[in-house]
Amino acid sequence: MVMQHATRPNMPVANLRRARQQLNSAGAVSAELIGPVLARSWQRCADAGLLPNGRSQGVPHASAPQLQRALVQQRELLSHAEPVMAFLHEQTRDSGSMVVLANADGMLLHATGDADFLQRAERVALRPGATWQERWRGTNAIGTALAEDIPMVVHGGEHYLERNGFLTCAAAPIHDSAGRLLGALDLSGDHRGYHRHTLGLVRSAVRMIEHRLFDTRHGAGLRLRLHSHREGLNSVTEGLLALSADGWITGANEAALQMLQLRWADVGAVQVSQVLEVGIDRIWDLARQPGATPPCVAALRGGPLWLRAEPGYQSITVQVPQRMGHAEDARVPGQRVGEAPLMAHAAEPAAVHADALSALDTGDAAMRQALQRARRVVDKPIALLLLGESGVGKEVFARALHASGPRSTQAFVAVNCAALPESLIEAELFGYRPGAFTGAHRDGAPGRIREADGGTLFLDEIGDMPLAMQGRLLRVLQERQVVPLGGGKPVSVDIQLMCATHRPLRDDMRNGRFREDLYYRINGMALSLPALRDRDDLGALIDRLLREVLAVPAAEAVPGLSPDVLRCMAAYAWPGNLRQLSNALRTACALMEPHDRQIDWCHLPDDLVEDLREVQARAEAAQQPQAGAAPAHTERPADGMNAVMARAVQQAMAACDGNVSGAARMLGISRNTLYRRLKGAAASGDPST
Numbered sequence: 001m002v003m004q005h006a007t008r009p010n011m012p013v014a015n016l017r018r019a020r021q022q023l024n025s026a027g028a029v030s031a032e033l034i035g036p037v038l039a040r041s042w043q044r045c046a047d048a049g050l051l052p053n054g055r056s057q058g059v060p061h062a063s064a065p066q067l068q069r070a071l072v073q074q075r076e077l078l079s080h081a082e083p084v085m086a087f088l089h090e091q092t093r094d095s096g097s098m099v100v101l102a103n104a105d106g107m108l109l110h111a112t113g114d115a116d117f118l119q120r121a122e123r124v125a126l127r128p129g130a131t132w133q134e135r136w137r138g139t140n141a142i143g144t145a146l147a148e149d150i151p152m153v154v155h156g157g158e159h160y161l162e163r164n165g166f167l168t169c170a171a172a173p174i175h176d177s178a179g180r181l182l183g184a185l186d187l188s189g190d191h192r193g194y195h196r197h198t199l200g201l202v203r204s205a206v207r208m209i210e211h212r213l214f215d216t217r218h219g220a221g222l223r224l225r226l227h228s229h230r231e232g233l234n235s236v237t238e239g240l241l242a243l244s245a246d247g248w249i250t251g252a253n254e255a256a257l258q259m260l261q262l263r264w265a266d267v268g269a270v271q272v273s274q275v276l277e278v279g280i281d282r283i284w285d286l287a288r289q290p291g292a293t294p295p296c297v298a299a300l301r302g303g304p305l306w307l308r309a310e311p312g313y314q315s316i317t318v319q320v321p322q323r324m325g326h327a328e329d330a331r332v333p334g335q336r337v338g339e340a341p342l343m344a345h346a347a348e349p350a351a352v353h354a355d356a357l358s359a360l361d362t363g364d365a366a367m368r369q370a371l372q373r374a375r376r377v378v379d380k381p382i383a384l385l386l387l388g389e390s391g392v393g394k395e396v397f398a399r400a401l402h403a404s405g406p407r408s409t410q411a412f413v414a415v416n417c418a419a420l421p422e423s424l425i426e427a428e429l430f431g432y433r434p435g436a437f438t439g440a441h442r443d444g445a446p447g448r449i450r451e452a453d454g455g456t457l458f459l460d461e462i463g464d465m466p467l468a469m470q471g472r473l474l475r476v477l478q479e480r481q482v483v484p485l486g487g488g489k490p491v492s493v494d495i496q497l498m499c500a501t502h503r504p505l506r507d508d509m510r511n512g513r514f515r516e517d518l519y520y521r522i523n524g525m526a527l528s529l530p531a532l533r534d535r536d537d538l539g540a541l542i543d544r545l546l547r548e549v550l551a552v553p554a555a556e557a558v559p560g561l562s563p564d565v566l567r568c569m570a571a572y573a574w575p576g577n578l579r580q581l582s583n584a585l586r587t588a589c590a591l592m593e594p595h596d597r598q599i600d601w602c603h604l605p606d607d608l609v610e611d612l613r614e615v616q617a618r619a620e621a622a623q624q625p626q627a628g629a630a631p632a633h634t635e636r637p638a639d640g641m642n643a644v645m646a647r648a649v650q651q652a653m654a655a656c657d658g659n660v661s662g663a664a665r666m667l668g669i670s671r672n673t674l675y676r677r678l679k680g681a682a683a684s685g686d687p688s689t
């Protein structure tokens, strides 16, 4: 099979042709012909059953709501990548190219580039929402860079699928400061425009993104910048280390790992004094003298390095006015005694992140009370226990609290204790040393508790944790140290603990299913989140969820629900709570046609329609004097349709601050109809309207 397209000079077309022939006849390809990386990739594609000249069947493409969800999940990456992508596009403008960002699953999140090339790229689905994993698109820079976790160029005929042979692409993986793969950045263009500096440009852009992510995550704490040349400090090629106050390395970038000859598994497990000839006290001294000349110190496993230390905004000393409280009270966790926080900086993230908690307040009294109580302990080391039925939003609540607190720039690590097999929980939580057990990764793993160091550990479904593991967890919480499986030195950890369960944990404790000592450790304060059927803000909640799904700003209208549907929803028991409501609205948005003005029965998932129709039938039957059917679990007892409608009207009016037009839009009815309903309610003496 002969590929049509040219390749770059150092990969002879003849080699590619022979490698194709080998693959066709022997099912295997020789690394000598095309290099080990490409050979491995082609082999994976062949093993996945891809035909070089075929069309792949069933390639996944995200729907608008799925893409929206992926964008929300990766909003931090996106917010840092977008300006860098714009910059990269600026550098390559009019060269017939485009810049693409993909998540770790190879789904394209964002693309920008020259209009004519964007159009050509559309033809091979190089656009947001498409998946560019190797198994669907064959060897390509994004998919292969992610699979191999290395920066790489895939040029012309090196693409496994013939139809991608017109492209030349350079991509590099993006990592966070713990080494987790977040996605890849790619620059694609016509293969005739190949330039050998393209990969260098992409790598620099990725370093910029990783720098920005690092600063956001670790800006509050002590950091070191490293370089083998003094002029390299503060450039994109510098090494970055985040340090705990007592000198543990808690985050890094790849350059720092290379300079110090460390691996990602060493992050959280190695002290700075083990790799650099400098103690933590000297680093703190340097951090307090921002203008001082950077010193050059010996790296214990490499050449000398210039370094600059930065204290982070939590540690900078300023005078705190007395009326703001005692200086001691104003101290941020992790801050050293005798220092007070720089209020201007500390207040700034607080103001930004307070929105995360406020956004959860859509008017329900029980939820508001839980939020207010949580807000009071947000900056205190109090373990929080969130109680409530499945799907009420316990994890969403925990994330919002983390985002609103002083640890917001640090990790939020969620572990679902019910989802892990008992045999894996231990390794997952506590980490393990190389070779600790059969099947262990050869580099070992730091474990989720250490990944949460400096941030928040969220243990979901803690009630399902096996008793033996409860004992180990208790020891970690008491001693604030983790010992990885397979032995080794205990590693200190500083975590804010939040736990959640839908189980009656007190009962479990009384009948021996849950350790009493652990119960009191994790329950510094318990908050119960209301079930959706007990909330009185359904209208406002729906409005907020729709805005989120459709990414509509507050000032613009979102489609309303048909009055019929809303009435039934208000009377429904919602066994799956907010998860069920949110999924139903996502489905509805995906099924709406551009001309649909409101969400109606035809847009809802079938099983929900079935339940809601049952609610409707029972409510109508209840209005007939002789209809005696007992209400099913799907219906609120004694709710006639009029009462349901009155409540829906009341909620909509409250959500819109009494604005009749807004409430009518939310209910999907005309203003006149709403006035009629308000009048009717007043005449019938309904106190709620």
Ligand SMILES: Nc1ncnc2c1ncn2[C@@H]1O[C@H](COP(=O)(O)OP(=O)(O)OP(=O)(O)O)[C@@H](O)[C@H]1O
Pocket (backbone or CB within 6 Å): 360, 388, 389, 390, 391, 392, 393, 394, 395, 396, 397, 460, 500, 501, 502, 545, 578, 579, 580, 582, 583
């Ligand atoms: N306040 C909210 N705003 C928007 N969506 C929400 C909110 N709360 C919950 N959801 C939706 O409900 C889903 C479930 O939320 P979450 O995982 O926090 O619930 P949970 O109570 O922790 O559930 P479980 O006990 O099953 O783990 C979320 O993925 C989200 O789609």
